[in-house]
Amino acid sequence: MRKPYVYITRQIPEKLLKPYQNIAEIKTWTYEDQPVDAETLKEEIAHADGMITMLSDKIDEELLEQAKNLKVIANLAVGYDNFELSSIRKRGIVATNTPDVLTNATADLTFALLLATGRRLIEADRFVREGKWKQWSPFLLAGTEMNQKNIGIVGMGRIGEAVARRAKGFGMNILYHNRTRKEQAERELAAMYCSFEELLKESDFVVCLTPLTKETNGLFNEEAFSQMKQSSIFINVSRGAVVDEQALYHALVSGSIRGAGLDVFQHEPVEPNHPLLNLNQVVCLPHIGSASEETREEMIILCLENVTNVLQGREAITPIPY
Numbered sequence: 031m032r033k034p035y036v037y038i039t040r041q042i043p044e045k046l047l048k049p050y051q052n053i054a055e056i057k058t059w060t061y062e063d064q065p066v067d068a069e070t071l072k073e074e075i076a077h078a079d080g081m082i083t084m085l086s087d088k089i090d091e092e093l094l095e096q097a098k099n100l101k102v103i104a105n106l107a108v109g110y111d112n113f114e115l116s117s118i119r120k121r122g123i124v125a126t127n128t129p130d131v132l133t134n135a136t137a138d139l140t141f142a143l144l145l146a147t148g149r150r151l152i153e154a155d156r157f158v159r160e161g162k163w164k165q166w167s168p169f170l171l172a173g174t175e176m177n178q179k180n181i182g183i184v185g186m187g188r189i190g191e192a193v194a195r196r197a198k199g200f201g202m203n204i205l206y207h208n209r210t211r212k213e214q215a216e217r218e219l220a221a222m223y224c225s226f227e228e229l230l231k232e233s234d235f236v237v238c239l240t241p242l243t244k245e246t247n248g249l250f251n252e253e254a255f256s257q258m259k260q261s262s263i264f265i266n267v268s269r270g271a272v273v274d275e276q277a278l279y280h281a282l283v284s285g286s287i288r289g290a291g292l293d294v295f296q297h298e299p300v301e302p303n304h305p306l307l308n309l310n311q312v313v314c315l316p317h318i319g320s321a322s323e324e325t326r327e328e329m330i331i332l333c334l335e336n337v338t339n340v341l342q343g344r345e346a347i348t349p350i351p352y
């Protein structure tokens with residue numbers, strides 16, 4: 031009997047694939063420095079039994095029309111806005127994601143952005159390297175601190191709660207907005223549920239962690255930024271499309287908010303001449319929320335387990351919920 035064929039749209043370290051090579055024939059995309067091209071994706075999906083994909087691979091109706099044997103498709107991400115789920119499901123294909131394993135790494139990165147923007151770390155690093163440090167003065171590169179400040183978390187899922195726990199340790203007051211109330215966070219972290227508008231008005235740090243959906247697309251628009259405090263800092267570790275980037279740029283330039291920390295952009299990789307990249311009060315990262323060595327390994331293993339489980343007739347561990 032032939033082994034099932036699994037295609038992975040990026041390079042993966044051999045040591046992680048090894049335990050699964052007796053179950054499936056596994057092939058990965060060849061180049062480390064460029065994403066899989068559309069033609070290869072079409073050819074591979076045509077005869078793959080299982081696939082592991084990344085956020086930048088759009089898995090839509092047109093592509094799925096090529097799939098003849100596909101039984102499972104595992105996204106190397108907790109988000110799955112690149113999946114046209116209705117097209118995947120009507121073909122009986124199992125779709126999976128990587129929840130939980132990336133919660134702590136992403137919450138850490140969110141906190142790194144809070145500190146980097148609040149305490150102006152990247153500006154300060156540039157200042158030293160550029161030889162501008164000539165003397166010490168009391169307010170040289172003075173930032174804003176976390177203690178006693180209000181953090182407003184929009185999207186209180188697993189990562190939101192992990193950020194809230196860190197915020198508690200830093201002495202912050204926690205506000206949140208979410209589709210459902212989070213009783214445990216309210217009880218254990220004294221997190222306060224707010225409307226979106228209240229949260230914008232009251233928060234010193236507004237943290238966006240909501241998934242990208244029809245409802246959240248463009249949620250942070252001109253009106254939203256205009257309701258935030260002039261001293262506030264906006265952090266986005268969810269999806270670029272949740273933010274109207276032009277509105278964010280104007281809010282920053284006009285001083286209607288103080289700064290921003292962005293791990294995600296509307297179009298990724300972001301163009302080097304993007305206006306937001308010219309602003310000193312913005313810290314930009316290349317979508318590395320979950321990028322710790324430990325977490326990326328766990329995400330890859332979870333994808334491989336999901337795919338091989340389904341191909342061997344078992345349940346996926348983390349199917350995307352209906």
Ligand code: 8YV
Pocket residue numbers: 084085086106107108109110132317319320321
């Ligand atoms: C991705 C992410 O894992 O999990 C998500 O939804 O945004 C990241 O952690 C990364 O972009 C690789 O696809």
